[in-house]
Amino acid sequence: MTLREIIDGFQGELDERVEVHKEIAAVTRKLVFYSKHGIMAIHRGDMAEAKSKIAEMEQTRKRLDEILDRHRDAYTGSVRVAIQEYAEAHILLSLIERSIYPDPSELKIPAISYILGLADSVGEFRRRALNSLLEGNLREAERCLNIMKEIYGELISQEKAYVLASELRRKCDIARRIIDATLGDVMTEVRRSSLQKTVERLEEKIRGVKEGTNKT
Numbered sequence: 144m145t146l147r148e149i150i151d152g153f154q155g156e157l158d159e160r161v162e163v164h165k166e167i168a169a170v171t172r173k174l175v176f177y178s179k180h181g182i183m184a185i186h187r188g189d190m191a192e193a194k195s196k197i198a199e200m201e202q203t204r205k206r207l208d209e210i211l212d213r214h215r216d217a218y219t220g221s222v223r224v225a226i227q228e229y230a231e232a233h234i235l236l237s238l239i240e241r242s243i244y245p246d247p248s249e250l251k252i253p254a255i256s257y258i259l260g261l262a263d264s265v266g267e268f269r270r271r272a273l274n275s276l277l278e279g280n281l282r283e284a285e286r287c288l289n290i291m292k293e294i295y296g297e298l299i300s301q302e303k304a305y306v307l308a309s310e311l312r313r314k315c316d317i318a319r320r321i322i323d324a325t326l327g328d329v330m331t332e333v334r335r336s337s338l339q340k341t342v343e344r345l346e347e348k349i350r351g352v353k354e355g356t357n358k359t
Contacts, residue, residue, distance in 0.1 A: 163214050170210065171225035174203045178228035182235055186270055190240075197236060204229060208251070223256060230260025235267050238290055255308050262298055262314035265291045269325045276332050284329050291322050 181196035207225070211218055230252045237245040247257040272287035295318045298304070298311070305311050 163210065163217050166210060167207075167217050167219065168221060170203060170207045171221045174200060174207060174225040175228045177203055178225075178232040181232045182267060185235055185239060186267075186274060193236065197232060200229060200232060223253075226252060226256040227259045227263065230257050231263045231267065234260055234264045235271075238264075238268075239271070255304065258298065258301060258304050259308060259311060259314065261294050262311060262318055265294055265318040265321055268294075269321045272325050273328065276328060281329070281332055281336060284332065288322070288325050288329050291318070291325060295319060295322055 177196045177200035181193050181200060184190070184193035184196055207222070211222070230247070230250070233245045233250055233252075237243055247254065252260070268287040268291045272284040272291075275281070275283040275287065295315065298315050298318070301311070
């Protein structure tokens with residue numbers, strides 16, 4: 144058999160792999176799209192839209208799983224990133240709606256993808272904390288800050304994950320800076336709120352003194 148004959152014999156397999164690659168690329172783009180738009184809807188407070196995008200995200204994930212069941216070697220970097228975005232969307236929605244972390248085994252999310260999704264969710268909780276401060280909801284901002292601190296505290300102890308996912312260390316460094324910035328924002332609002340309440344109490348006392356004086 145000549146080399147040309149050998150190479151020609153590969154063409155059917157190569158054609159199939161190219162088609163699978165194209166399909167995987169299209170499906171992972173959709174999965175990332177629905178994940179990101181679901182997160183954006185959550186931040187807008189449009190939970191109906193968020194759940195609609197999450198539902199579309201789930202259908203897309205099923206399609207991705209069907210492809211991977213037939214082509215296990217097609218689990219590439221783009222698939223890992225898409226599953227990571229998928230994890231992030233579920234983590235954000237579950238903690239906001241039910242105050243619990245989603246079960247990765249139920250969602251069929253690999254450990255590393257779940258861990259990286261957790262790391263990225265810190266930035267989304269900062270965004271929610273800032274939105275809450277703008278709305279005057281200090282309690283929700285503090286809750287988001289506590290979630291961020293809990294996630295960071297757990298992730299920095301995952302030495303095995305650092306070995307398996309080199310980007311985790313960078314994500315944790317970013318998370319630490321985000322948490323510090325959010326802590327500063329929350330403390331500023333706490334002080335402002337405390338000062339405002341002190342002023343309001345002082346004004347009430349002054350009004351009470353004036354009213355008492357006027358009566359006499």
